[in-house]
Amino acid sequence: MHYRTIQLAHLSKARITTNARYEAIIEGAAAGIIRIDGRGSMLQVNDSALHMLGYERDELLGQNVKMLMPARWGDHHDGYLSAYQTTGNKTIIGTGREVAALHKNGSTIPVHLAVSEVQYGHAQAVPEAREFIGILSDLRAVAAAREREAQERALLQVLHRGLTDYRALLSGNTLWGFLQEALQELTGSDYALIGEVIPKNGKPALKIHAISDLSWNEASRKLMEELRSGQMLLTGPNTMLGQVFTQGKMVLSNNIETDARGGNLPPGHPPLYRYLGVPIIDRGELIGMYAIANGKKDYDEALVQWLEPFTSTCALLINLYRQLSEQQRFTEELKVAKDSAELSSQAKTDFLSSMSHELRTPLNAILGFAQLLANGRQPLSERQQRQVDQILRSGRHLLNLINEVLDLARIESGHTQVSLEPIKLQELIDETAEIIRPLALEQQLQLDIIVDKTHTYFVQADYTRLKQILINLLSNAVKYNKPNGSITLSCVAIDGLMRFSIQDTGIGIAADHLDSLFEPFNRLGAETGSIEGTGVGLALTRKLARLMNSDVYVKSNPNEGSLFWFDLPITSVCSNPRIDTTETTILSVPAADSHQYKVLYIEDNPENQRLMQDLCSEITGVHLQCVYSAEIGFEVACSDPPDLILMDIDLPGMNGFQAQRMLKQNPLTSAIPVLAISASSAPQDIKCAEEAGFIGFYIKPFNLDEMTQHLKKILTQKDHS
């Protein structure tokens, strides 16, 4: 053979082999390959592409490739091709991108499409010389993975929000609605409900927390509302829901109409074709359920498994909801209890207040007359004296008890307010000592007072209440002392605090009694002895100290004595250049022949009037006039101004405060000193009395000696003015 012929034959054989190889590559490629000409007609479609798109080869060859594209692309494909061929404007050619391909069955398939151009010879002039090869990669698996990821993310978001925002969601009552909507969305269902299983008559019942609306008429709308409000519980065990919440069984059906477990829907109910009911179980206990219906796809076990985190989150949230509801119920109960306690405490205070008022008035007469008898001009026999002393002792005891009980009740009901202000220590100690010294003297006890006199201290306290505490503790130190014993009151500054200590050398307190020392009415056995007491003093003392942000502490050794102490803040301290001595005023009793003093007593109680008459008859030169009402008193005061008016507060008609106002406003009476005498020891009355301009305020029953001295002092001062 000629060499050139041999060469051509070789070449032709080689081309055939190459073509066959390319053909095999195209046909056997795992990706779909479609070759089209310059007009878009399909020249070649490989097996992968046919398989991917569901066609036979002869159904495609010669057809325009746009038949494999969804309309939104296919409709423009011819335009793209011709535009490219005239302008060279590439849209997809030479690159790759994700598009959708149209399957023969009408569904779309996500694919990656890379298109490249193949030219032979004069491609510009001859469109047939132009070809395009499209390589299609099936992205269905990738798309499914992406969708799964998006779903996971959506589920996670729901769980995250449900768990982190549950308080806010619960308080706004939106938690269940949020979960129900999320469930519907996550599963692509038309309907969803979430409910809690609670017992009703010993059987499980379903309380719906959230449900999508599937009402179809007025009656079913009402039913939905009742279900949503939680007023209506579902109890039927044989419904699609009932099987879940009564038996704790999962119910799954993708064909309810024919499912033996389904049906039972009332006429008019929207049709249900797919249904999934899932029990919510917490540590073996059925506590709730959720259900979905009419999903876009069939429900299956895989969905139930995928929803497991949702199911356990629901379990957690139902538990939290129950705890919060319980807490809320408890708080509400507490509030009701507190309100009623406050009411009854107020009622108790009111009762005690009025009782004490009722008791004080007759007690005033008893104590007053007993004092008059004891100090009267006609001497009493020894027996009579003893009897009068007994009346006085019992009366004072009763008075003390009334005062202390009332005080305690006021503090307990929160009606006692202390006014904390800087108190000059030395003044307070002097006044307290003045009261305690005679008591100590009477019992032949030594009273030592240790106060740093080189400095002036001010402590933060309520003056009257602090004095009351000191008097209580010191009088106990006197009462429970031993013959020839001693009492020490010391005030020592420690770290900005003033420590008040009251020490005695008395009988002491047994260690097992210390715990009940501050209990009201507990006298720790002293009730069988001869020492008088009520058992209220220490309880009151501690409460008063606590009102002043302090507390009372005790140490005691039986038979050796006791030490009580408490601390109060020092507000200021300065050193004293010289030590002041207190001035004492000695009262001079008016001479027998001095002029008459007119005293007007406005009092409606005849016994009290008589008592005052007896008292005044003991003071030389005093003429007492008694009137029964403030109105008459005012007339008398204007027509014949007295030297002093004694004014009862609780009067029929105009009361003592109103009368005092009238007296002060009238120039004829404004200068007359008026002393208030009242059976009420209520702090607001004392405050009113101070503001009304009374020169003093006596609480019945008052001490006759004290009153006598005071009257003498007022009248003497008036004499000198």
Ligand code: ADP
């Ligand atoms: P009262 O003295 O009116 O009985 P208190 O409340 O003041 O009531 O005191 C309660 C009880 O504590 C007293 O009855 C007494 O037994 C005991 N007690 C109080 N102070 C002392 C003290 N300084 N020494 C020994 N016992 C005391």
